[in-house]
Amino acid sequence: MKTRTGLAFLAPALILFGVFVLYPMLTAFSYAFFEWQGTSRQGFAGLSNFSALVNRAPFKTDLPTALLHNVLFFVGTMLVQNTIGLSVATLLHRRARTRRMLQTLYAMPYLVSPIVIGYLWTLLLSPTFGPVNQLLTKIGLEQFALPWLGDPKTALWVVILVSVWQWVGFPVLLYGAALGGVPEELTEAARVDGASHGQVFRKITFPLLIPAIGTVSVLTFIFAMEAFALPFAFGGSTGNPAGSTDFVSLLFYRSAFDSGAVDAIGTSSALATVLFLIIFGGAMAATKVLRRHERRMAS
Template identity: 40%
Template sequence: MTQDPEAPILKARPRWHIAVFLAPALLVYTVVMLVPLMQTLLLALENVRDGNRVFVGLDNFRTLFGDPRFSDGFWNALRNNVYFFVLHMLIQNPIGIALAALLSVPRLRGVALYRTALFLPTILSFVIVGFLWKLLLSPLWGVAPNLLGSIGLKSLFAPWLGQEAYALTAVSLVSIWQFVGIPMMLIYAALITIPAEVIEAAECDGITGLKQFFKIKLPLIMPTIGLVGVLTFVGNFNAFDLIYAMQGALAGPNFSTDILGTYLYRIFFGFQLQAGDRYMGAAVATAMFLIILLGVSFYLFVVQRRMRRYQM
């Protein structure tokens, strides 16, 4: 079929309505996110010299990474943050995958009730969760010693939140309990969107049960699992609230639960006898931003590309 050369050519109309609808969201995002981010990055390159605010380049970062007054706390917080993240990746996300797989079983009854119960801690306040678990784990009036004693395991109880060797693990497990519902729901949503034809074809080939999950379903939901990993990384390296609620700004005992979020709080705003330094605080915030940016970039340009090649 040939086109008539004399027929008028219809030009695409400019879709101004898209810009109109996006403008309010972009305005709010710019004011709330982009402007503070740029101001923080600029503040990290400045400091006070002889009472004047001057541009110092990377001096704040040299101090942060090299001066023991700041570097000792920063590297300790970074190590704790990495441990915090690894525990979530190794415990929270596999549990979320397992729970999602169980909830997606067609013959399971009461799925809505289980979903609600498992997701409910996610919407609770950090303050409520932190205070609740401090009461449960308290050696004086907590429920945990009595519960372990009722089954003959009271000797296993210890004041975990007060011991340097176990405090960070205990807080991490509380965080895992609170947020395991997020990977569960994301992966559950991916599982139930797998076409029924794929499942039926697998069953015709005799692939059922766990074999079906690992050979058919798991490869299909790998992009969602990758997204869950990125969200876990970003959330853990931005964490602050739960540590602050359970262990305070000093992230005790002896900074054993200190992560980048609590360290930033003390450096920027100060705490007790420690004076706040907004320029060094901005340097810490910039370092956190760069760590998160590198992690997300690694996923987008390395992991996600390999996933696409695998799917093709």
């Protein structure tokens, strides 16, 4: 194909992507380095917007808490979701008849909007009319019929577990695909040599799954750092109760659109830049480690 023809085919996508994604993404950073008076841009601000994130209310108090919640969200999701996902995928492996059916059922909640999921579980866990607490009372577990979402000590964990419930079908699918790629001769040979299922899994299957686990970790990291809609549905933009479900994206939304601060654009852009660096840097570093690991496995 001639270069000019090729470019003609590319033009519409380039324009659309350039105008609505690349340009805003690049300017997002530049916003953070200027002083702002409402919507009018003033002089160059150096790093003063960034230092405001450390020194000034509400960032001084809210940012560390929110960031901690993002990290807990990531760690909790990794531990619970990966464990369940990997176990389920291992159990499903070789169940040729039911695997597809079950994989599909597990993936169903992923389809549902996080907003719907958040409101649905708010209704289900409602202390007065919630079916969950009604059921717990009925089967004699009154001591667990608590206002799970109303208590600042438990609310964050409800958010995390609900998110795991929604997304678990994803690692099940990915680990299922990765397990399909483990050469049968290897596991078969080990079994013939008298290795137990557990040994085969630890010594052969698991090491071969590490690239898939790494990929899931990177995607989970990005997902956890961006968390917005689900916590919004549970605790509104302020992370109720008492800021216990606050996340960095919620703080960003509040400071950009709800704060009324005169330099809101500058500080919230600085916050977006920091979050971007965390996400991009984290994802890049993890991918690099993974590649190195893959090279070592191959050699």
